[in-house]
Amino acid sequence: MEFSIEKKFQIYNTLFLNLDYEGASDIGHLIPILGELTKQRLKNGKNPIEVFDAFYQDYKEMIGADKIDFMFKVIQYVERQVVLFDSIEDSISPYDLEDQDNILIDTLVQRCQGAKDFEDLLAKLNTFSVRIVLTAHPTQFYRPPVLDIISKLRKNVQNNEIEQIDLLLHQLGLTSLVNSKSPTPIEEAKNILHICRYEYYDAIGEFIYRLEKRYPQFNNGDLVLLGFWPCGDRDGNAFVTHQVTREVIDTLRLTLMKCYYNDVKELQSKLTFVAIDPFLEKIRSKLYRAMFDPNVLVDHRQMLLDLQKVRALLIAQYEGLYLESLDKLIVKIKVFKSHFASLDIRQDHSIHLACIQHILKANGIISESIEELDEPRLISLLTDEFVEIPNNDELEGLILDTVRNIRQLPTIQGLNGKPGCHRYIISNSEDIYSVLFVLALFRWIHKTEDIGFDIIPLFETMIGMQSSESVMEQLYTNDTYRKHLATRECKQTIMLGFSDGTKDGGYLKANWSIYKCKEVLSKVTKQHNFTAVFFDGRGGPPARGGGKTFNFYAARSADIANNEIQLTIQGQTITSTYGTSEKFVFNAEQMVTSGLTSLVSNGKTEISFEQRKLLEELSEVSYAKYFSLKQHDKFLSYLENMTTLKFYSKAKIGSRPGKRNKSSKLSLSDLRAISYVGSWSQLKQNIPGYFGVGTAIKALSDQGRLEEIQKLYLNVPLFKTLLDNSMMSLTKCFFELTAYMKSDAEFGEFWMILFEEYELSKKMILEVTGMTTLMQMEKRSKKSIEIRNEIVLPLLLIQHYALQMINSGKDPEKNEIYEKLVTRSLYGNINASRNSA
Numbered sequence: 001m002e003f004s005i006e007k008k009f010q011i012y013n014t015l016f017l018n019l020d021y022e023g024a025s026d027i028g029h030l031i032p033i034l035g036e037l038t039k040q041r042l043k044n045g046k047n048p049i050e051v052f053d054a055f056y057q058d059y060k061e062m063i064g065a066d067k068i069d070f071m072f073k074v075i076q077y078v079e080r081q082v083v084l085f086d087s088i089e090d091s092i093s094p095y096d097l098e099d100q101d102n103i104l105i106d107t108l109v110q111r112c113q114g115a116k117d118f119e120d121l122l123a124k125l126n127t128f129s130v131r132i133v134l135t136a137h138p139t140q141f142y143r144p145p146v147l148d149i150i151s152k153l154r155k156n157v158q159n160n161e162i163e164q165i166d167l168l169l170h171q172l173g174l175t176s177l178v179n180s181k182s183p184t185p186i187e188e189a190k191n192i193l194h195i196c197r198y199e200y201y202d203a204i205g206e207f208i209y210r211l212e213k214r215y216p217q218f219n220n221g222d223l224v225l226l227g228f229w230p231c232g233d234r235d236g237n238a239f240v241t242h243q244v245t246r247e248v249i250d251t252l253r254l255t256l257m258k259c260y261y262n263d264v265k266e267l268q269s270k271l272t273f274v275a276i277d278p279f280l281e282k283i284r285s286k287l288y289r290a291m292f293d294p295n296v297l298v299d300h301r302q303m304l305l306d307l308q309k310v311r312a313l314l315i316a317q318y319e320g321l322y323l324e325s326l327d328k329l330i331v332k333i334k335v336f337k338s339h340f341a342s343l344d345i346r347q348d349h350s351i352h353l354a355c356i357q358h359i360l361k362a363n364g365i366i367s368e369s370i371e372e373l374d375e376p377r378l379i380s381l382l383t384d385e386f387v388e389i390p391n392n393d394e395l396e397g398l399i400l401d402t403v404r405n406i407r408q409l410p411t412i413q414g415l416n417g418k419p420g421c422h423r424y425i426i427s428n429s430e431d432i433y434s435v436l437f438v439l440a441l442f443r444w445i446h447k448t449e450d451i452g453f454d455i456i457p458l459f460e461t462m463i464g465m466q467s468s469e470s471v472m473e474q475l476y477t478n479d480t481y482r483k484h485l486a487t488r489e490c491k492q493t494i495m496l497g498f499s500d501g502t503k504d505g506g507y508l509k510a511n512w513s514i515y516k517c518k519e520v521l522s523k524v525t526k527q528h529n530f531t532a533v534f535f536d537g538r539g540g541p542p543a544r545g546g547g548k549t550f551n552f553y554a555a556r557s558a559d560i561a562n563n564e565i566q567l568t569i570q571g572q573t574i575t576s577t578y579g580t581s582e583k584f585v586f587n588a589e590q591m592v593t594s595g596l597t598s599l600v601s602n603g604k605t606e607i608s609f610e611q612r613k614l615l616e617e618l619s620e621v622s623y624a625k626y627f628s629l630k631q632h633d634k635f636l637s638y639l640e641n642m643t644t645l646k647f648y649s650k651a652k653i654g655s656r657p658g659k660r661n662k663s664s665k666l667s668l669s670d671l672r673a674i675s676y677v678g679s680w681s682q683l684k685q686n687i688p689g690y691f692g693v694g695t696a697i698k699a700l701s702d703q704g705r706l707e708e709i710q711k712l713y714l715n716v717p718l719f720k721t722l723l724d725n726s727m728m729s730l731t732k733c734f735f736e737l738t739a740y741m742k743s744d745a746e747f748g749e750f751w752m753i754l755f756e757e758y759e760l761s762k763k764m765i766l767e768v769t770g771m772t773t774l775m776q777m778e779k780r781s782k783k784s785i786e787i788r789n790e791i792v793l794p795l796l797l798i799q800h801y802a803l804q805m806i807n808s809g810k811d812p813e814k815n816e817i818y819e820k821l822v823t824r825s826l827y828g829n830i831n832a833s834r835n836s837a
Contacts (some may be wrong), residue, residue: 002584002777003785004087004092005088005092005783005787006783006787008088008157008741009084009085009088009089009787010094011823012088012157012165012169013084013085015165015166015169016081016084016163016169016173017029017031017032017077017082018029019162019169019173021798021807025078026062026063026064026637027060027063027065027070027073027074028077028805029647030062030063031056031074031077031078031081032060033059033258034055034794034797035790035791035794037051037055037453038051038055038322038788038793038794038797039793041054042736042737042739042797043736044778045739047739047740047798047799047804048153048578048737048740048800048801048803048804049284049804049805049808051797052071052797052798052801055416056070065215065503066309068603068708068817068821071798071802071821072799072821074794074798075795075798075824075828077171078163078791078792078795078828079086079177079795079827079828079831080169080172080173080177080216080833081791082788082791082792082831083146083149083150083172083177083492083827083831084169085154085787085788086150086575086576086831087154087157088153088157088581089159089784090150090154090579090580091154091157092157092158093154093423099712101589103111103554103593103597104589104593105125105145105211105592105593105596106214107593108121108593108596108597109121109215112609114764121596122215122217122218122368124153124596125211125218125220125596125816126216126217126218126219126220126221127220127563128223128563128564128592128596129220129222129223129224129225129563129564129565129592130223130224130225130227130564130566130592130595131225131226131227131564131565131566131580131587132224132227132569132588132591133226133228133344133567133568134196134225134226134228134229134341134568134569134570134574135193135226135228135229135230135231135233135568135569135570136185136189136229136233137193138151142151143176143177143191144190144191144194145173145175146172147194147575147685148169149171149172149175151171151198151520151580151819152164152168152667153165153168153169153201154580156168158568160762165174167534173613175780177827178824178827183596184230184239184244185230185231185237185239185240185244185248186230186244186247186248186251188230188231189228189230189231189248189251189252190251192228192574193251193255193340193519194232194778195574195575195578196226196255196340196341196580197255198260198583199579199580199584200578200581201256201259201332201340202581203581203582203584203585203588204224204226204332204336204584204585205328205329205331205332205335206328206581206585207330207585207588207589208221208223208224208334208384209327209328209331212331213225215598218673219402219420221331221335222335222473223592224335224588224591224592225335225342225834226340226341227341227342227343227344227566227568228248228340228341228342228343228344229343229344229346229568231244231245231246231247231248231343232245232248232343232344232346232421233344233345233346233347234345234346234405235346235348236348238398241324241401241405242401242404242405242408242636243771245408245412246408246412247542249343249344249412249415249416249420249421250294250415252340252341252343252416252420253338253340253415253416254290254291254292254294254339254341254418255340255671256339256340257287257298258289258338258672259332259336259340260287260303260329260830261284261288261291263329263332264280264283264284264329265284265327265577265693267280267322267326267513268280268281268284268568269315269327270321270322270325271310271318271321271322271326273312273313273314273317273318274484275317275318276310276313276314276318277422277654277790278800279306279307279309279310280310281307281563283303283306283307286298287652287789294348295414296475298338299338300333300336300337300338300417303333304333304334306328307326307330307333309330310326311323311327311330313366313614314326336771337417337420338415338416338417338420338421338510339417339419339420339421341670342419342420342421342422342423343370343412343416343420343421343427344421344423344424344425344492345405345421345423345424346411346424346425346426346427346458347402347424347426347427348426348427348428349426349428349429349433349437349588350428351371351398351399351402351429352402352426352434352437352438352441353433353437354399354791355399355402355403355437355441356382356397356437356440356441357369357370358390358395358399359387359388359389359390359402359444360381360387361650362394363387363388365387371438373717374752376394378433379436379478381433381440382436382437382439382440383435383439383440383443383478383479383481384480386443386444386447387440389403389445390440391405402441403441403445405615406441406442406446407445407446408444409421409452409453410452414763420451420454422453422737423453423454423456423493424442424453424455424456425436425456425457425458425495425535426438426455426456426457426458427458427460428458428460428461428464429457429458429460429464429468429471429660430458430459430461430463430464430467430471431467431471432471432474432475434457434471435455435457435471435475435481436478436481437486438455439451439455439480439481449480449483449484449489451484452487454488454491454493455484456493456494456495456535457471457472457494457495458495458496458497458537458578459494459495459496459497459517460495460496460497460504460505460537461470461497462504462505462509462510462513463498463647465514465517467520468494468517468520468521469517469520469524470524472492472494472521473524476524476528476530477528477673482528485530486636489531490530490532491530491532491533491786492525492530492531492532492533493533493534493566494521494532494533494534494535494667495533495534495535495536495537496514496517496534496535496536496537497537498511498514498517498536498538501686501716502677502688503676503677504625505623505689506622506623506625506626506688506691506692507622507626507629507688507689507690507692507693507722507726508618508619508622508623508692508693508696508722509619509620509622509623509626509692510723511722512616512619513619514536514617515556515560515718518534518556518561518767519557519559519560521534521561522559522560522561523559526561527662531561531563531645532559532561532563533561533563533564533566534561534564534566535566535567536565536566536567537567537568537569538567538568538569538570549567549591549594550587550590550591550593550594551594551717551720551721551724552594552718552721553565553594553595554593554594554597554603554605554717554719555605555716555718555720556604556718557606557607558605558606562595564595565591565592565594565595567591572594580676602699605717605718607716607718611715614700614705614709614712615712615716615718615719616707617696618696618697618700618709619696621657621692621695621696621699621700622693622695623692623697624692625692625695625696625757626690626691626692626835628666629687629691629692629753632750632753633744634747635750637746637747638747638751639676639679641678641747641807642683642738642741642747642803642807643682643683644678644679644683644742644803644826645675645676645679645820646683647819647822647823647826648675648678648679648826650819650823676688677689678830681732681829681830682796682799682826682829682830683737683738684732684733684734684735684737684738684796685733685735685738685754685758686729686730686732686733687754688730689725689726689729689730690726690729690730690757690758691728691754691757691761692757692760692762693723693760693762693764693765694757694758694759694760694761694763695757695760695761696766697709697761697764697765697767698760698764701764701767706767706768709768710767710768710769710770713768713769723765723769724778725767726761726765726773727765727769727775727778727783728775728778728781730762730774731759731764731774731775731785732785732789733756733758733795734789734793735754735755737796737797737800738751738800738801740754740804749757762774788832789832791832792828792829792832795825795828795829796825796829798821798825799822799825799826799829800823801820801821802821802822802825803822806818806819806822808819
């Protein structure tokens with residue numbers, strides 16, 4: 001299959017590169033030459049300036065343009081080559097290319113040993129749920145017009161429609177791929193809703209309908225749910241105000257009404273029967289008004305009642321004609337109700353602290369700080385007493401907006417239904433006050449104990465995870481909080497941050513710590529007769545919890561609560577893994593089956609005491625190596641000066657700043673994991689995805705324990721998944737691109753530290769796995785990475801040419817232009833990686 005992808009790309013890429021755009025004659029012909037020469041000359045030790053200048057001199061007459069203009073044109077061509085390859089790959093292999101253990105629900109059914117096994121599986125399927133939470137984190141920037149071109153390209157490539165492909169490629173060449181300005185939160189929301197409307201709406205409906213038809217015992221409209229963060233996640237994003245949150249609630253609902261309207265209109269064209277038409281006309285008329293006027297609400301429950309009447313008439317009087325079309329619409333309404341996707345609210349703990357402090361001060365309970373109160377008194381205020389909220393004119397800034405937002409949440413629930421907005425997430429949770437501050441704000445603002453919201457702590461640092469057991473234990477023994485959980489079906493959702501966890505603790509330690517954390521929190525929650533649900537904050541690459549996600553969930557032990565899978569999907573992963581109806585259904589089903597696999601795994605995911613000891617040792621040695629890197633006096637300055645870090649905020653990709661505060665001084669704690677991981681990805685060094693792994697394996701191997709680690713890889717699915725993900729990170733590296741840095745007077749030694757760990761990690765992982773090359777058993781994924789790396793190499797050369805010129809000070813008058821080149825080059829490389837951040 002990978003060869004057909006490669007051959008088709010070669011054919012259509014030749015067609016694309018031969019297109020003649022105004023002012024860009026012959027440039028397409030030169031790009032493959034530039035790519036090949038770049039690969040050769042970088043491997044021969046030339047630096048980016050030497051490579052590009054030599055190429056420009058050799059082909060100056062053919063280029064016929066200023067050097068800088070030529071660079072920008074190359075970037076534009078490469079960006080579109082990436083779009084073309086995405087379209088071809090998706091058209092030929094519409095499913096995920098991570099070479100994971102693909103298991104369908106039908107597969108699990110076939111594995112059942114008898115009727116009892118089958119009944120148990122269906123019972124679990126009827127109570128299980130996967131929540132895919134779409135975020136607007138700034139690594140996804142294709143505008144809707146470009147997404148439409150990609151969709152058309154994909155379909156035409158499938159059918160080999162050469163003339164249409166030619167037209168679309170030309171259209172693509174003339175269409176801007178990037179934003180002229182940073183998108184607003186609402187624009188980000190609409191970009192993601194574009195995919196929800198045209199892909200996920202039908203995909204989820206078809207998936208649930210198929211299960212209902214195949215298994216009559218199946219009855220679970222909540223099996224696959226959509227969550228939504230754009231305009232609800234205000235952590236570090238001052239552009240997300242209470243007005244913006246209110247606006248997106250209408251946007252979600254109105255978009256869904258358009259989907260319903262189109263289905264009813266189509267249905268009406270089929271069910272042209274006297275007894276049925278009045279029902280459909282009434283529904284259609286109401287939906288028409290509701291999809292344009294946010295003040296017009298459609299009760300999805302009434303719509304279901306009306307359609308059930310239509311169904312009865314259709315069977316009784318009209319031979320059940322087009323019954324399947326009607327049933328599919330009924331399924332969709334049961335799934336999406338009035339909200340389409342459930343909006344989460346998220347804010348940082350420090351903002352809630354500021355709110356509580358201001359309110360207590362305004363009421364004369366403290367003079368300046370809550371530190372004036374002892375713990376029993378503070379907890380009593382937060383959980384037992386009602387404190388007056390000052391008038392709006394006595395509040396300002398984020399404090400005022402936080403109060404206004406919490407105040408409007410019941411209204412929001414009245415518009416989209418309680419499932420449409422019912423979760424409040426607290427970033428940087430490290431103590432009980434992270435949760436109790438939010439509980440108090442709800443109680444004080446609404447003057448009620450029944451707040452109607454789930455409060456979700458987000459433990460995302462090593463400190464947070466280490467303290468999480470104690471935090472939850474204290475909450476579970478607090479009478480007021482126990483009563484609150486009783487109103488929430490005795491269910492506690494706990495979010496764990498893979499992204500910041502890896503940034504904080506390194507790859508191996510972070511993932512192992514999160515695994516252990518889930519076991520501990522499952523146990524303490526169960527002891528108090530509550531049910532734990534884990535919500536994973538994951539990004540695209542392994543360094544942010546991505547990679548082989550299905551294998552990770554299938555590797556869970558029986559000690560980890562397994563009622564639901566909830567995870568964030570962000571950046572390019574939205575389009576690369578869930579971007580089409582086919583891919584969404586396939587990958588959503590993989591998420592479901594990874595959660596159900598434990599029922600038929602026969603204990604294969606359990607980790608013995610000795611295996612845990614070994615994992616612990618590897619984790620600690622790896623962490624020590626990563627910690628020493630973070631403590632290196634050149635670590636932050638290398639990120640700031642030698643990577644693309646400071647250019648992320650200039651790229652106009654997302655509405656959210658790259659740092660959590662406005663300080664000019666760079667600190668790792670303020671740096672967002674997206675910018676952090678993305679910067680290493682742009683360098684083709686991918687440090688957070690493996691750094692320390694090689695050192696850890698080598699340390700134990702030197703003790704004569706390599707065979708133990710080899711057995712760990714073979715027998716512990718979790719460890720296998722982690723090493724396989726590291727192999728992916730290593731495969732995407734290309735240190736020759738930055739080899740010029742090893743001779744840098746300031747950063748040469750630091751670069752060598754990175755390179756040596758890269759080489760060691762490759763060597764040791766191959767020894768553990770018994771492979772001769774990285775990703776040897778994952779041919780499709782590896783081939784995809786190789787082709788993408790080749791496509792994007794000319795763009796990366798230009799990026800590092802510009803970085804090298806800026807840092808060398810050779811032509812300071814052009815620094816502004818070089819900075820634009822670096823910024824402009826970010827887009828293509830992000831998309832080429834597909835899960836770079």
